[in-house]
Amino acid sequence: MHSLQLSPQSQVIAGAVLLSIVTIEVGGWFLTRIARGAVPMTRFQKDFARAGHAHAGVLVTLGLVCLVLADATSLDGVLGYAARVGVPLAAILMSAGFFASSMGRGEVTRPNRLFALVWLGALSLAVGVVTLGLGLLTT
Template identity: 85%
Template structure:
């Protein structure tokens, strides 16, 4: 069985795969945090782990969604949402965790940039619901 990606999925997959390098850098940074080389509050450590984990899991899911979206032959706006929703969520949710916990000193609560996490959650929901409906109706 040969899998052929649509041009849109091929571009998104290429960008997503290149983004894995940034996730690797984040993992390296987490090892510095774990060794105590980067001073952070418990809250900041937890949010750094959450941001890193969301990036890794959602990038993997995003690649799977590209293949599934091409299997449904979704096109137009629905096709765009089905293909880009999960990768966009990977960016937004991880960025939201990192940005909302940034700062020096005793940072113990997220700042207003935590709203970016919720935007990512909306992108994730839109992507998987659109793709799920597309798969069920294909």
């Protein structure tokens, strides 16, 4: 039987990413409070809360897969780092962007300037998956 051996870099990142799942669980619990009407929010805020939660869950899962794939490449240095942290960083930035840009009380119906975090997350996601994809194709 062949055992999976993570690089030290991937092992540390995977440990941190796995621990971050607790925050996604708390977000899920918060969404149940929103759904029950316990937290007053506009439709816009509810939609952004769902988007932030969904992006966190999907991108954290993809980030863990990317760590295993990154260890199958010959990428090192800055490129290896980008392949390993691009997707997990996108999970943080995009989720934070959805949540933070919809904060506020009253009739919040549009994102504030913190929506820029979503675009930074999209850039991090693109850098991570393109670097990793090219690394897999050229190794």
